[in-house]
Amino acid sequence: MSSMPATVDVIPTPSASVRRTAGSRGRLRLGIVGCGAIAESAHLPAALRSDRVDLVALADANKARLRYLQGQFGLRVAAASDYRELFDQVAAVVIALPNSLHAPVALQFLRRGIHVLCEKPLAPTSGECGELCEAARSNHVVLAVGYVTRFFPSTELTRTLLEEGLLGQLTSFDYEAGTARGWETISGYNLIRSSAGGGVLVVSGSHFMDRLLYLFGQPDVIRYEDDSRGGVEANCRIIVTCQVQGRSLPGEITFSRTHTLANRLRICGENGLLEVREGEARVVTFRPRRGGREHQISGGPAPKDGDYFRMQLEDFVDAIQSSTEPRVNGEQGSRSVALMEHCYGMATRIQEPWVDATLPRLWAGALRSDQP
Template identity: 25%
Template structure:
């Protein structure tokens, strides 16, 4: 079988540290084109991996014979670029959040269906080893009904990660639309709904800019109610120092599950009878300690086997609904129901 011909649109940090090296390590892939508004970034990767460099996604789509693209641009451009690529008959792996409006997300899903291509959203939290095992334990049923949860994603801010440092597009409402909630919150929304196999049905939120420059949030706190009636919190921050917190604690009828950052035991399960399971699996990936995201391999595997992608546009839309409801709640100071 011929390898998949992949193009990279947007050559910033997420492409540099995740998409490009993980594609390069996959034997079923050939990286053939790179585009970025800053041509030198695209040229850096074309020099390293071969292929062509472009300073616009339009030129890449017009000049290359591709099977799929990764869209790794600022948030505001995810939808229009993904839609254009799918109209060219290409499969798309789009970084999160998939869009900045519900209408854009719905158009992305519709465009994929109309052009018989696949659309996958890059929620890598599902593939972290502690989360995979946690999902298996929850599905076994031995913990019983979920009651409450708290999940957090926090670090010192995108300037520590972005190729643009303090001038990062993450701080621009025009390019990012949302701050820590869109950068980190969508991950934890997707994670908790995937782990529990539930939807979030209503939210109350407070969202603020406490320290960082720009006009997007750097901290957010959401109180959420799920479809089974469980109540929990989802918090995000760009102002945590030092280190990173990517933790989740879930309380069930028969015990408590703890997913902990930077621990010898990233997954601990404490049961009602006082027994404890400590799992020595790979730790949760952080900005400082990069592990294979799993997303790229899953995308490639689905395409080469002609199978549905595991994280769909609908999954992305569901997370966007929660984010937008949280923004509305914070602005209007009231609880917002979410309709699916």
């Protein structure tokens, strides 16, 4: 972000006296900090659809990006290239910046008594997460983390079915998610380790790491391997065991941004198999082990507008107005960061036989070509 304030004025900046007052019709005054791809596709539409907030300000270091979004959405809101100009304008913010900026920017809002909904991951390190949680506690404000898949009916349904014993004794689980290229950002920050905090594990995999903790509790990581050679990893594999129903539950997790995988969670038990497909927010599939038909089990209706980001935003507003915890609070967001941090700390090289077989021949050829 810019170090000096530089405002792109659209409407006059409100005075400090209105910052914590409600917006029109009692709505919460909301700002969005960071106007990249996730803000454009999810957070901005959610704020505009909700009758619980007034979107009053945007902040992004890229002035052209601000102008584009104002035109794209027909906005008449304050816009600033320095997020600090929002301190006196808003009661709450959504932070949708590159991962490395989450902690330093969120901390400044929290210390000023401004509620924060921060995109995942909460921060690159568990130490930074702890600092954010402490700031939220000491300033009596809400800190929520944007793990939107927690709002999918299929997530809660899966947990309920496991607790009710549909599968009987659990025997194993596996999860894989991968698409060629993966999530594309405006700035490309997710291809730079210092900006993203990691590669596919953090950028794409953090949603499932949060759900892993929610469904099975804290896992014991047996092995983590990826293909990083100093930059961000594009592929990784994790072997874990979880303590469920008093027994060890083995699991295997795979993430990729170079090729398409099955994009689903499978949980196996003595009574059959439960499958939850990525992108299917409402339904899970049960396949009995001993004959019988496959069952599609619904977790309930989707929001009328199909917008789970709006649900996430309104859960954040509910927590603020009722002085309760959001569905995914800072402490839960911290646990997923600590888990990913632990994985990186024990990283080994993933098997790449096509590389391991080719590089020695290339090096040998290069050495021969250098000889007189």
